[in-house]
Amino acid sequence: MSQALLAGISRTTEPRTMLRRFLALDAVVTGANGLAYALASGPLGRLLGVDAPLLLGLGVFLTAFAAGVGYLASRPQPPAAAVTLVVDANVLWAVLSVAALLAWLSPTTAGTLWIPMQAATVAGFAALQWTALRTAAARR
DSSP: OOHHHHHHHHTOSOHHHHHHHHHHHHHHHHHHHHHHHHHSHHHHHHHHTOOHHHHHHHHHHHHHHHHHHHHHHHSSSOOHHHHHHHHHHHHHHHHHHHHHHHHTOOOOHHHHHHHHHHHHHHHHHHHHHHHHHHHHHHHO
8 A cells, every 4th residue: 555545535645644543443433333332233233144153252352452452553563563453453453354254154135235335344454554653654
């Protein structure tokens, strides 16, 4: 990804600000997803064809993860090791989502569309965060 593309997406040329914005966006989207899974695991489970207890557990995890990512986004200079952990977790989530879809879930049509879309979104966050982190490190 080029610096110009990142600057356009984040609306700034300051790499640290880019990183913080990408972390904040991740926190908001992940938090909303987590809350939806936790608070509506039954209806969403039926819609997606995923067990409600699994969605509830994932929702609680995602909500806590989002809070941690939000905390990082609030830091003036998020620690590189913590951001790398977020990137790694996002990549793992994306891979496991696709693996679960292929190996053991039997989702509805909505779930078959939602799961890879969610995985792609999370992988996109990882790519943006990693690129912004590397750009910020190169500017130091």
